[in-house]
Amino acid sequence: MMTWALFTSFMGFLMVLTAGLVFKDFVIGRYIRTSPEIVTYYYWLFPFGFGLTIYSVLEAFAWQLRKTVLTNFLREILFRLFTTILIAFSFAGIISSFDLFIKLYAFTYLSIAAILMTYLVVTKRIHFSFSISRVTIKFRKKIATLVGFIWGGGLIFNISNVFDTLVIAHVMPNGLAFAAVYTLAQNIASLIQAPQRGVISASIAPLSKAWKDKDFDKIKRIYHSSSINQLIFATGMFVLIWINFTDGIFTFGMKKEYLDAKNVFLFIGLMRIMDLGTGVNSQIIGTSTQWRFEFFTGMILLALTLPLNYFLTKSMGVIGPAISNLIALSIYNAIRYTFLLKKYNMQPFNSKTLLTIILGLMVYAVCHYLFHDKIGFGWIVLRSSLFAALYLGGVLLLKLSPDINPVLKTLRSKLPFK
Template sequence: MGIVQRQGIRNTLISYVGLAIGFVNTTLVLPRLLSPAQIGLTAGVLVPLATIGAQVAAFGFASAGMRYFPFFRNQGRNHAGFFPLLLGPPLLGFMVVALLLWVGKPLVLQWYVRGTDAALLAPHYLMVIGLAGCIMLGSLQDAYLKSLFHTSFSSFAQEILLRLLLVGAAVAYSQHYLSFRGFVLAYTGAYAVVAVLLAIYLAAIGELHLRPTRAALRVKPLREMLGFGGFMLLSNISGTVLLNVDTMLVGTKLSLAAAGIYIIATNVSTALILPFRALYKTAFSLIAEYWKEGDLARMADFYRRSTRINTLLGCYLALGIGLNLDFIYGLIHRPEYAVGTSAVLLLLAGRLVDGIAGVNGIIVATSPRYRFDLLFNTSLAAAVVVLNWVLIPRFGLAGAALAYCVALVSINVARTWFVWRTYGLQPFDGRIARILLVAAGAGVAAWLMPNLGNAWLTLLLRGGMLTLVYTTGVLLTRTAPELRALLISIWTRVLK
């Protein structure tokens, strides 16, 4: 088994474990330990601002590093001074970003309409600068390690260790071992620990080369790397805006407490996209191979099958989450978070459509017309900003979720039309319609089940009815041969 394959298997396992830890922490653990305003401050203001600042400072050099490192590899023991070149421009950019964040503090504080929110943010605002530096260094070292095919430790540090450190800080605060200021310091320190550990790991494998050389500028022109980095910055920053702008605008237009409630609603809905992410890990390289071979027939078949599987899993998970929100919020034991119920339902709807649309974004990103992917991403980010700006003052948390839902539906309609119009590929057939009808029937049947007065028994009753009706309907309508084959295989093993 080659190093790439071994690293891929380890990274997949680490990613799934990290996602599970992250979901449990952000949905069930942190809301018990922190107030909505405290979650809104850390996850709704400090981290988004720092992430955007880190991306602007890095200027796409994490992606540029992975793109250009093959030209530097094995040119001397230090790869022709590649690592100092990778760090140099981002560190200069970070100095500019840090200055802008420091000077812009009064402006940022003015965004928060409630005086209590500004008073909560003001003592901790400058943590954004340190947090941005740690995130930037972590991402650059992660890109370098990926280029060296040493990815497992980096994945562990960022996917598992970081999340455990954040929860440890929250537990220490809840048990009064730390003041809230100490908690924010520990929160920032968790990202610093990851950056330091990555540097130690690079030193341990003999790849921490910090001495700059002129030879690095002769391998590839810096102007070319900056150009590519600028293109990737635009692409990456649109994704960051999409992930964070709704939470930030909720915080500025409503309150930090509302932002904290909205973050938990977002985290609850995140469970829906876990199987989609698992599919996309395979889909990207597979579709890229189909483009290389010019095999549109196999790509069309994969497009249809992946869309059908996403529809099958997505509908079941969306109904399972939506019908049991009372149970999920009951586990938190803080009634104030349940205000986000309607937001969860709207977010589930948008993410379900995004999953059902299949891999249209990957097809565009790997196609000869890949530059249109940037157009779609920037359009989506702009749409989310405008819709949030208009809808949050009118509808509150539901307005932010509605903006996200409308933007996702619109961009997926546009991407699907583009792929169909340009390459003649579209994933929808009668099976998709039958799955949706079966899902609607199963959802109604589960919703009609009575509340038994016990949360766990009600969960089992509704979940059991949903599973029974949904599975039976899918099998009878023959919409998912993969499910039928899986059940036959399981039954055969049971008989043996």
């Protein structure tokens, strides 16, 4: 089946490539005035998209092999490391032009896809064959239906995720400049999401088995654990970034225009806190017999995202898409939360949820009061250190997560001193 998955992805890419070439003039016509750089580097979008497609297929396969640490390392660390190296080489003059930077960046996902493919081949975890098993033939209709819904849901979710940047580049004058401000806020906010992909990939196999065994207590434990642990991290990371945002712009010599990214980050960050705080509701629904519901909620998300992004960008500028995404994703998660509560009597929240939010607000108030008028690298370190001490101390003192103390005990047992 993996052979067919890769083959289908390749054929799908060829269809997108063909459509991109046929409708090139139409696409260019939409962006030539507000974002002329897209016209210049139009063809380089395709190798980037192809690399992302192949890596995503291989990543999903590796998840089933429980190689989540490897896939998360490649996407979350190595990909960003490649990007950082390209940026550093540009500043150092090794990469002599922006033109060369874009062309090299277009192959970053292909690079990590090649690394993952090499690992799977060398370890003999992947085999290529176009023969179809009897089991596949027997259940082909059900498989096709499942794949169609999952693919459609993924497509819808991805469109809703990238539409905001496209709207900014198209609607606003000097669109790419504003898109750069928005992307900065997005990239910083992505730090809040750091544990999410790992939690998602690690939860799928246990959830699938729990549904198979009808172990609803285990599903509830995973639901609650994913919610509180991600909420603790997301709240802490959001406040840590927020209290240092303005200081960081000035301290690291960034353009003053990037200060506009702070308000954008506020709404994107709140959206991430809400999304992580609601736990793995998507994976719980997706691994259940009600997996079609995931597709239908995705349709609702898309129906909300597209018009909200467009009209709020037109009326509010660069902050509009951030607000619209917060609204759309809040409704999206509220629907899934309600569905799991009504259908299976599952919900991830308890008193520790509220305590986590209160703790974050209190520690923010202390750090803001003491350091709000201080600028410089030393103040960033001091402000961050105080926040980390107070916040982590509060998490331990209040016993917000049942998973933290066992981890600490394990770490202590491995130390050479007690």
